[in-house]
Amino acid sequence: MRVAHRTAELSVDDAVRASVSYDQLRAGEDGLYWLESRPGADRGTTVTRWRASDGKRDVSPKNFDVASRVHAYGGGSFAVAAGTLWCVAGDGLYRSRPRSNEPELVSRGCFGDLTIGDGELLAVRESEQGDQLVAVSFTGASQMRTLVSSPGFLGAPRPGPGRLAWTAWSERDMPWDACEVWTASYSGHGGVENPVKLAGGPEESAVEPQWGPDGVLYFVSDRSGWWNPYRWNGLEAEAVASIAGECAAEPWELGYTSYGFLDDGRIVAIVQEGPRQRLVVIEPDGTVCPVDLPYTSIKPYLAIQGTTAALIGSSPTAAPQVALVDLAGADVRVEVLARPEHAELDRTRVSTPTELRVRVASGREVLALVYPPTDAASDWRAPVIVRAHPGPTASCLLRLDWQAQFFTSRGFAVVDVDYLGSTGYGRVFRESLYGRWGLDDVDDCAAVAVHLLSTGRAVPGQVFIRGASAGGYTALHAVAENGPFAAATAVSAIVDPDRWAQTVPRFQRAHAMRLGGGAGPVRAADVQRPVLLIHGTADEVAVIEDVRELAEELTSLGMAPEVLLLPDVGHYVATSDRAGAALDAELTHYRSVMAGAANNQEGLHRGKR
CATH class of the missing domain: 2.40.128 (Lipocalin)
Structure with missing residues (x-):
């Protein structure tokens, strides 16, 4: 969608309805398939097919939300073979045959990374006891077979000529820290034999195995400090190309194909x-x-x-x-x-970002994307919202974000910060936040805010910080010290890393342990600025009890926060059917702080007179 011409405040409904998402694109026998998520009235995730002969249409059953919960973040939610759609919904694995309106439950459980094997479906099945690679016959005549088991984690079952490749990592690791590529002999309806580890280890993340058309196994490894492509030549792994960049995404989900x-x-x-x-x-x-x-x-x-x-x-x-x-x-x-x-947005003018590099005390450079107020002059000056991305291994990306445009159309500048620990800068940068979480990330966001204040871009007293999930923890710690921020918004926030390590889904427990040891829990007594807490009651990644406790402690200290609890909403507020309410609450929060500061300033002037 190209946008231009119209200048107006972007409504909440427009910002939410425009946020259609496409994911898990893959080639099938008869076209291209992908997941399409539609917020608002058409909310839900469907499998969509495109063919040159008849264009685009939905192929998953109506009112059937295709989504995997494997490893908490999902991935690989569907596969198509011989016209049959295999897909994952909340309670299990389903099959939807051609010309059938009703999906057939194949097996209950937590599945993901669905892949077409030799006459059968391959998948990852997760339980609290560990992971399995399983196989299901296309005919359904035989029971589900277990091919590989692990008390840790498995992913990427990829069949090749007489062989199967997959990834594995322990329960003590995250896949971007230590992940292995394995292979074994494999035949449809049989087992796997003589498994061999080809790459990966405690200091190497090897991910995304694929069999090339030459029958050779390829994968991506960060052994050089960057995720780069390699191939197995029968004796050792050899580099395909040397690139000073990441040729794989941080593997939060299964099913990536970079x-x-x-x-x-x-x-x-x-x-x-x-x-x-x-x-x-x-x-x-x-x-x-x-x-x-x-x-x-x-x-x-x-x-x-x-x-x-x-x-x-x-x-x-x-x-x-x-x-x-x-x-x-x-x-x-x-x-x-x-x-x-979305016809209303086809003519909408948007704010485009510029890159800002700020040097911090340690001598590092921090990169930020600065979105000025829509239609601002070159010498703009505005209230600023600094956004700390989630992860914290995620990153800010150069793409149209309608929720950012919601604020820039109302005169705010929005600033996304790639703080220490972000992906896109190599393994060392990504790992450097371990043990420093809540410290260096906060310092990086504060350094960007101070720079904008010192250069006259930001209005004093009108600089805010906002973060979701791990970014929410960053935002809360940023207002637990005397810094440049006038208020914080924390969405689906982590509050206490130690308690989070006990309640987080098993996939992320190792992450909680590695990140911890820095700033510690957010303590209500330390919070110095107004806070808005937005949280879904069905959040399984960052449980709501910690946020409720923080809100109660803040209230008892006379710093009652604004709180918006969203019934039946999970960890991803921005893609939920309550995203509009969250945006409204955030805008009201900032305007309330700005109005309060203006009233205080007016009172001071009156007192002087």
Whole structure:
């Protein structure tokens, strides 16, 4: 969706309805498939198919929300074979046969990373006891078979010529810290034999195994300090190309495909460098050739057919869209297959960001994306919302964010900070927040805010910090010290890392332990600025009890926070049906603080008279 022309405040309904999301793009036998999430009245996640012959249409059953809960964050929620859709919903694995309106329950449980094997479906099944790689016959004639078991975690079951590859990591690790690639002999309806570890270990994250058209196993490893592509030559892993960037996304979800193979022997890969993502083609000799595309953000879901790559791309002026990129000739051609359709926003002017680099006390540079108020002059001065991204291993990305535009259309500047620990800057940067969480991330966000104040961009007393999940913890600690922030908004926030380590889903327990030991819990007695707490009552990642306790303690100390509890909403508030209420509450919070400061200032002037 290209946007221009109209200048007006973006309504809450428009900001929410425009936030259509595309995910898990993959090539099928008869077209391209992806998940499409539609907030608002059409809320839900459906499997959508595109074919050149008849275009785009939904293929999952009506009112059936396709979503996986495996490893808490899901991934690999569907697969298609011989016209049958296999998909995951809340309580288990389902099969939807051609011309059938009712999905058939295959097995209850927690499944993800659905993959087509040799005449059977492969998947990851999770329980509190550990993970299994399982296989289900397409005919349904035999019971589910277990191929591999682990008390830790498994992912990426990828069948090759007579073999199966997969990833594994222990319950003491996160997959971006230590992840292994394994392979074993495999045949449909049989077992796996003689498993061998090919890559990965305590200091190496090896992810996304794929079998190339040459029958060779490829994967991505960060052994060089960056996630780069490798191949197994039968004796050892050899580098496919050397790139000073990340050729894989931080693996929060299963089912990522950050690279693929063209039928002429070249490899297509997504590369992230700071907040920017781009597409490259790797020649057989390792030469890396950039592909000129109108996108600065590309999701880790490439689907390759012949010499065409399908992707989900966006930019600061183009909402996420599914596109075909023809790489056959020298001239790259792009065809858009799906994009959000919202006529009211087609003419809306948006704020586009500039990159800001700020040096912090340790000598590091912190990168931030600054979105000025919509239609601001070059010498703009405005209230500022600093946003600490979740993760904290995530990053700010250069893509159209309608919720940011909601605030810039109302005269705010929005600033996204890639603080220490973000992805896109190499393994060392990503790991450096361990034991420093709530300290260095807060310092980085504060340094950006102080810079904007000192250069006259930000209005004193009108600089706010906002964060979700791990970013909510950052935001709360930022107002628990005497810094530049006038108030904080914490959405789905983590409050006490030690208690969080006991309640978080098993996938993230190792993360909680590694991050901890820095600033410790958010203590109500330390909070110095007004706080808005937004939390879903069904949040399983950051349980609501800690937020309720913090709110009660703040109230007892005379600093009663604003609190918005969202019934039946999980960890992802921004994609829930209450996203609009959360936006309204956040805007009201900032305006209330600004009005209070203005009244105090007026009172001071009257007192002097």
